[in-house]
Each structure stands twice: as C-alpha cells, then as structure tokens.
Amino acid sequence: MLRVIVRRLLQLVVTLIALSALIFIWLRNLPGGPVEALLGERATPERRVLLTKALGYDQPILVQYGKFMQRVVTGDFGNSIRTGDPVTEVISRAFPATIELALAAMIIAVGLGVPLGYLAARWRGRSLDNLTIAGTLLGISIPIFFLGYLLKDVFTQNIHWFPPSGRLTTGLDNTHVTGFFVLDGLLTREFDASADALWHLILPAITLATIPLAVIVRITRASVLDVLNEDYVRTAEAKGLRHRTIRGRHILRNALLPVVTTIGLQTGALLSGAVLTEKVYNWGGLGTLITDSITGGRDYPVLQAIILLAALVFVVVNLLVDLSYAFIDPRVRVR
Amino acid sequence: MSDPITQAGAPTPRSGNDKPGSGDDKPRPGMSERSIGVLGDRKKARLDELARASASDRGGVSLVRDAVRRLRRNPVAIVGASIVGLFILVAIFAPLIAPHDPVQRFDELTKNLTVDSIPGATAGHPFGSDPLGRDFLSRMIYGARQTLFVGVLATLIGLSLGVLIGAIAGAFGGWVDVVLMRLTDVMLALPSLLLAITLVAMASRSSQWTVIFAVAIVSVPIFARLLRGSMLAQRESDHVLAARALGVKERNIVLRHMLPNSLTAVIVQATLTFAVAILDAAALSFLGLGDPDINRAEWGLMLGVDGQRYFEVRPELAYYPALAIIVVALGFTLLGEAMREAIDPKNRR
Numbered sequence: 001m002l003r004v005i006v007r008r009l010l011q012l013v014v015t016l017i018a019l020s021a022l023i024f025i026w027l028r029n030l031p032g033g034p035v036e037a038l039l040g041e042r043a044t045p046e047r048r049v050l051l052t053k054a055l056g057y058d059q060p061i062l063v064q065y066g067k068f069m070q071r072v073v074t075g076d077f078g079n080s081i082r083t084g085d086p087v088t089e090v091i092s093r094a095f096p097a098t099i100e101l102a103l104a105a106m107i108i109a110v111g112l113g114v115p116l117g118y119l120a121a122r123w124r125g126r127s128l129d130n131l132t133i134a135g136t137l138l139g140i141s142i143p144i145f146f147l148g149y150l151l152k153d154v155f156t157q158n159i160h161w162f163p164p165s166g167r168l169t170t171g172l173d174n175t176h177v178t179g180f181f182v183l184d185g186l187l188t189r190e191f192d193a194s195a196d197a198l199w200h201l202i203l204p205a206i207t208l209a210t211i212p213l214a215v216i217v218r219i220t221r222a223s224v225l226d227v228l229n230e231d232y233v234r235t236a237e238a239k240g241l242r243h244r245t246i247r248g249r250h251i252l253r254n255a256l257l258p259v260v261t262t263i264g265l266q267t268g269a270l271l272s273g274a275v276l277t278e279k280v281y282n283w284g285g286l287g288t289l290i291t292d293s294i295t296g297g298r299d300y301p302v303l304q305a306i307i308l309l310a311a312l313v314f315v316v317v318n319l320l321v322d323l324s325y326a327f328i329d330p331r332v333r334v335r
Numbered sequence: 336m337s338d339p340i341t342q343a344g345a346p347t348p349r350s351g352n353d354k355p356g357s358g359d360d361k362p363r364p365g366m367s368e369r370s371i372g373v374l375g376d377r378k379k380a381r382l383d384e385l386a387r388a389s390a391s392d393r394g395g396v397s398l399v400r401d402a403v404r405r406l407r408r409n410p411v412a413i414v415g416a417s418i419v420g421l422f423i424l425v426a427i428f429a430p431l432i433a434p435h436d437p438v439q440r441f442d443e444l445t446k447n448l449t450v451d452s453i454p455g456a457t458a459g460h461p462f463g464s465d466p467l468g469r470d471f472l473s474r475m476i477y478g479a480r481q482t483l484f485v486g487v488l489a490t491l492i493g494l495s496l497g498v499l500i501g502a503i504a505g506a507f508g509g510w511v512d513v514v515l516m517r518l519t520d521v522m523l524a525l526p527s528l529l530l531a532i533t534l535v536a537m538a539s540r541s542s543q544w545t546v547i548f549a550v551a552i553v554s555v556p557i558f559a560r561l562l563r564g565s566m567l568a569q570r571e572s573d574h575v576l577a578a579r580a581l582g583v584k585e586r587n588i589v590l591r592h593m594l595p596n597s598l599t600a601v602i603v604q605a606t607l608t609f610a611v612a613i614l615d616a617a618a619l620s621f622l623g624l625g626d627p628d629i630n631r632a633e634w635g636l637m638l639g640v641d642g643q644r645y646f647e648v649r650p651e652l653a654y655y656p657a658l659a660i661i662v663v664a665l666g667f668t669l670l671g672e673a674m675r676e677a678i679d680p681k682n683r684r
Binding site: 014015018019022026029030031137138140141142143145146149153267268269271272273275276279290291294295298300303306307310311314315 | 517518520521524525526527528529532533535536537538610614617618621622623624635638639642643646650653657660661664665668669
C-alpha cells in the first residue's frame with residue numbers, strides 16, 4: 001500500500017513539473033512576450049525593465065525557469081493587470097464560490113445518478129431503463145450553457161421559484177468565515193443567509209450537474225449489470241440470502257467501485273462546466289474570473305494561476321480517488 | 336468469439352450488450368495495479384482496453400464486414416447514421432436548399448429591426464430575421480456547412496496529431512513511449528475546456544482557426560492513448576510475429592501491419608469526438624472567445640453570441656441553433672457508440 005502511495009506521489013510530482021514547464025513555455029510565447037503579458041500594454045518602460053530584471057528574463061533560459069518555479073512554489077503570481085490586486089487574493093476570493101457550486105453539483109449527480117443507474121440496471125429493457133438512457137444521451141448532447149439559460153428562463157422569469165443570478169440577495173449582508181456561503185451562515189448562526197445562499201445555489205448546481213449525472217448514471221448501470229452476472233451473486237442467491245442483503249453487500253458494494261473513480265474523473269467536467277455555468281448565473285467564482293481575465297484584456301497573471309490551480313485540483317482529486325480505490329478494493333492492495 | 340487478449344481484462348462471463356452505452360464504461364473491479372497512473376486511470380484503462388479489443392482481430396476485413404453487418408441490424412445505428420447523413424446532405428447542398436443569401440441584409444427585415452424587437456416569421460422569411468436583418472432560415476441551413484467544416488477539421492487535426500503521437504509511442508516503445516505518454520497525461524490533467532481557453536489565450540486575437548485548433552488539441556491525448564494501446568497489443572499478435580519471422584522490415588511491420596489494424600478504434604473515436612468538437616466550439620463562442628466574423632453562419636457561433644445576447648428579445652435565435660446542435664451531436668454520439676459496440680469482439684457471435 002505504501003509503495004503504491006509513494007509511486008503515485010512521485011508520478012504526481014512529475015506531471016506537475018511537466019505542466020509547469022508547459023505553462024512557462026506558454027507564458028514566454030504569449031503575444032508581446034512575458035513581460036508585456038504580465039504588466040499589460042500600458043506599463044511604463046521603467047517598470048518593464050524592472051520586471052525583466054526581477055523575473056530574470058535577461059538571464060539564461062534555465063535560470064528563468066528556475067525563478068519561475070520559485071515563484072510558483074511560493075505562490076507568488078504577481079498582481080492582476082485588470083484590478084491591480086495580488087493574484088493570490090483575487091483567486092482566494094473566487095475559489096470557495098466555485099468549490100461550493102461544484103460540490104453541490106456533485107451531490108446532486110451522485111445522489112440522483114447512483115439510484116437511477118441502479119434501478120435502470122435492475123429493470124433493464126423496461127421503460128424506466130430506456131427513459132434513463134435517452135435522458136443521459138440528451139444530457140451529454142446539450143450545450144450546458146443553453147440548458148442554463150433554459151432553466152433560468154423557466155424558473156426565474158416564467159415561474160419565480162429561484163433567483164436569476166448571484167450567490168446572495170443584494171442587501172443581505174453575511175459574515176464571511178470560510179467563503180462557502182451556505183456553511184458560513186450555519187457557522188455564524190445567520191440562518192437566513194444560509195437559506196438564501198442555498199436558494200441561489202440550486203439552479204446553477206442543477207445545470208452544472210447535468211453531464212456528471214449522465215455519466216454516473218451510465219457507469220452505475222453498466223457496472224451493476226456486470227456485477228449481476230458474477231458467480232458470487234448467483235452463489236449468494238443459491239444459499240438463500242435475503243434479497244436485501246444480496247443487493248446491499250454483494251451487488252451495490254462491488255458495483256460502486258468504478259463509480260468512485262468516475263467521480264474523480266468528473267472533476268474535470270465540473271471545472272469546465274463551471275466556467276460556462278458561472279457565466280450564465282453571474283456566479284463570481286473561478287469560472288467568471290477566467291472569462292473576465294480573457295475578454296477584458298488578457299489578464300495573464302490571473303490566468304496562469306488559475307490554470308495551475310485547476311490542474312492541481314484535478315490531479316490531486318484523482319490521486320485521492322485512486323488511493324481510496326486501493327483502500328476500498330483489497331485486490332489492489334495485495335498486488 | 337472469445338479471444339485471450341480481450342478476455343484477459345474481463346474474466347467475467349458477460350451477456351451481450353444490446354443498448355448503446357452499455358458497451359462502454361466497463362467496470363473493472365479487479366483492475367491490475369499496472370494500469371494505475373496519475374490520473375484518468377479509468378479513462379485510460381478503458382481506452383487501452385478498447386484499443387486491445389479492436390486490435391485483437393486476426394483478419395481486419397472480416398471484423399469490419401462483421402461490424403457493418405451488425406450495424407445495419409441495430410436501430411440505434413440507423414437513427415444515428417440517418418441524422419448524420421441528413422446533416423451532411425444539408426451541408427453540401429446548402430446553396431440549393433437555402434432560399435436566400437445568408438449574409439445579405441433585407442430592407443423589409445432591417446426596417447422593423449430595433450434593439451428590443453427582431454422580426455419573426457414574415458412572407459418569404461419563415462424563420463424571421465437575425466439581429467442584423469438577414470434571413471434566419473438561410474443562415475440555419477448554411478450553418479450546417481460551417482458547423483460540419485469546424486467539426487470535421489477539428490476532428491481531423493486532433494486525429495492526425497494524436498495518431499502521430501500514438502503511433503510513434505506504440506512503434507518505438509521504451510523511453511519514447513514513456514515521454515510521449517507523460518505528455519498526454521499532462522494534457523489530460525487540464526480540464527478540456529480550460530485547455531482550449533488556454534490555447535485561445537495564446538493568440539493575440541481569436542479567429543475561426545484559433546477555435547478549430549483549440550478544440551482539436553483537446554482530443555489529441557485521447558487519440559494518442561487509444562492508438563498506442565492498440566499498437567502495443569498488435570506488437571504481440573500472431574500476424575506481427577509471423578511478419579517478423581518472415582523477415583519483413585520493422586518499418587513495414589509498423590506501417591503495413593500494425594497501423595492499419597489499429598485504426599478501427601480511432602475512427603470510432605473520431606465519430607464521438609465530432610460531437611464534442613461542435614459542443615466545445617459553441618462553448619468558446621459563448622465565452623466570447625469564438626470566431627469574430629459576423630458574417631459566418633455557424634450554429635455554435637449563432638447560439639453562443641446572438642442566442643445569448645438576444646435570448647430575452649427573440650429566444651428562437653437560441654432555440655433553433657441549439658436544437659440543431661443537440662440533434663447533430665446526438666446523431667454522431669449514437670452512431671459512434673453503435674460502431675464502438677459493433678467492433679467490440681466480445682459481441683461477436
């Protein structure tokens with residue numbers, strides 16, 4: 001087990017180093033070169049010279065890369081061109097919003113997807129199964145920003161069930177503790193703020209959940225179908241175990257293993273989807289930050305940090321999932 | 336037909352899969368440690384297995400013939416192929432079908448055009464006007480053409496680069512393989528849309544080509560992994576061994592024996608990639624990173640720009656392109672999944 005962990009960590013480090021090298025190359029090849037990309041077009045010549053010196057761009061390429069890595073490791077990404085605020089500050093404001101949205105979407109996708117996939121497999125070929133498969137195909141084929149607008153139109157314009165955008169009703173002042181608004185409200189006992197945040201969260205979370213939901217339903221279904229054919233299920237039936245025991249211990253537990261891994265893989269889909277969903281609902285998380293950083297004059301210091309952060313999150317989540325997989329499934333541990 | 340190579344990963348007896356989508360996503364509870372990498376192991380394992388599945392065939396022709404026979408009996412494949420066929424026909428014959436020039440502005444449409452009212456159906460313009468007074472129906476029809484262009488080109492570029500990387504990795508093996516596969520790992524480490532955004536940001540301004548390129552690059556690691564896995568499986572197969580024993584040059588073994596037999600899975604993946612490509616292109620347009628040409632009639636662009644901006648004024652501007660994209664993406668997905676199922680040797684009887 002320990003060997004697996006160590007090897008996976010080493011692979012993770014290699015991947016991250018390769019990624020940072022790519023970002024370094026990316027930054028150097030941006031229009032106008034790295035200094036202009038980091039300072040913006042309107043910077044004075046003196047500042048350019050200063051930054052060129054500070055970043056070491058007048059030195060050999062390996063030294064430049066070394067300095068770049070040093071800044072990455074210490075989390076020093078400079079200041080945003082657009083607002084002038086330190087990049088780390090800008091990102092730490094937006095990060096909890098995206099995580100809150102992504103977590104809510106994942107809860108919906110898993111909470112709905114696993115039972116649906118299981119039922120579809122159990123009643124294979126019946127109408128629920130066919131309907132579920134048709135639904136998942138549609139879910140994969142629909143542009144999710146369009147779905148977002150559709151939901152927004154129906155549930156905020158036609159019937160006023162949910163608020164159209166933002167994370168909180170304006171005027172409602174909540175205390176920020178963690179940046180997760182629903183959690184903040186519970187921690188500070190501002191339950192009205194918590195409820196309001198949750199109310200704002202529902203539509204965007206449903207929109208974002210579409211693709212992971214479709215994928216999880218399909219994986220669960222295929223996985224349950226496979227397990228149903230296993231010898232040990234037949235054995236369990238033959239020795240007269242109760243159906244509930246067979247379903248819980250033999251079928252679901254084994255069928256869920258691949259689902260756990262899928263959850264890790266869907267982190268990528270969630271981060272991609274968040275960019276689109278946040279724009280539809282004006283959410284103000286990392287996705288909004290990316291869009292603003294590109295369309296409002298290219299804010300490369302911010303972009304660079306977000307890209308690294310997104311890759312880090314994705315890789316670390318997948319590492320955790322793989323490790324938990326090795327933990328859940330004894331067969332992986334033995335080898 | 337049971338094959339030792341394909342069966343190795345799946346020791347369980349299986350029933351035939353008759354549904355689209357039940358053929359993929361194979362769970363492997365007893366997945367070996369070998370296939371545990373930094374990320375996307377499931378994805379990778381699945382790609383590798385698919386690659387093996389399509390590579391394990393001894394006679395390439397009979398597999399294809401067998402697959403075609405099964406496809407023709409599968410209603411899902413027929414629906415998918417019909418949608419794709421119709422879409423391609425509309426794209427090719429757009430000038431004959433469309434009632435008007437897609438970029439011409441009509442006086443009878445522009446005179447009723449204001450910021451918060453865009454004329455709906457009128458005589459001669461059954462879909463009404465777009466925000467610039469052009470015939471919306473004609474733009475929708477020509478849209479098939481541009482959408483096909485973007486999708487096909489993006490898929491082809493992604494496929495070519497991916498096949499190149501995968502073939503080199505698979506043919507050489509060793510450290511070349513390790514380095515190239517690490518590279519695909521890094522590309523897979525970035526969520527697809529973020530990778531596309533990063534690439535678009537490299538250009539000083541966006542054009543149709545930045546969009547096509549960005550969308551194409553996203554699919555490169557998938558093709559590369561798929562082909563590499565398939566090539567590696569071919570390496571050990573009997574016909575390659577026979578060729579080697581006969582003294583066929585290594586280069587010819589790779590080009591004439593390994594590569595052609597590995598391409599089936601890649602072609603299937605290309606069908607699925609097309610759907611993703613037009614969806615991603617639409618997403619980039621929506622984010623304001625798409626093609627800036629206001630004359631270009633492409634569904635993703637129409638949905639992402641006009642559809643978004645005028646959603647309150649005239650939602651049809653979003654509905655029609657969205658519907659077109661959904662139907663076409665669905666068609667390609669159905670066809671691709673039916674094909675994937677058809678080439679899976681496990682389903683051969």
